[in-house]
Amino acid sequence: MDTKQIVYEHYKIYIDDPKIEFDKLSQSELLTLKYLIDTNKVKYTSDMSSNLLFFIGSHYLMAKQYGLMKNYYILAIQQNNSNAMYFLGVHYHHVEKNSELMKLYHTMAIQENNSHAM
Secondary structure (H helix, E strand, C coil), X not given: CCHHHHHHHHHHHHHCCCCCCXXXXXXXXXXXXXXXXXXXXXXXXXXXXXXXXXXXXXXXXXXXXXXXXXXXXXXXXXXXXXXXHHHHHHHHHHCCCCHXXXXXXXXXXXXXXXHHHC
């Protein structure tokens, strides 16, 4: 199986949604995600795209490593990634039960026209 297919299979719960831009990941970003899937480790670099940061955060969400998930979602949010805003809001609603932060992140996602948050 090639790298793109391996990464797709790992993230298919997220990438079946057309708003989540799996096809815009570069080959090097796919390799970063493949390494993360294999080792559960990744080294942050300041040139990571918001889309890559979102997928890294989602990996940690699935692994229930919520501290790392929040770190990567916040980095993606700093680049206006509305999917990270929405998913962080969902986390605060269902896991941490913090309605104020849930409202904050869902409002941010709505302002970025994220249809899931509307």
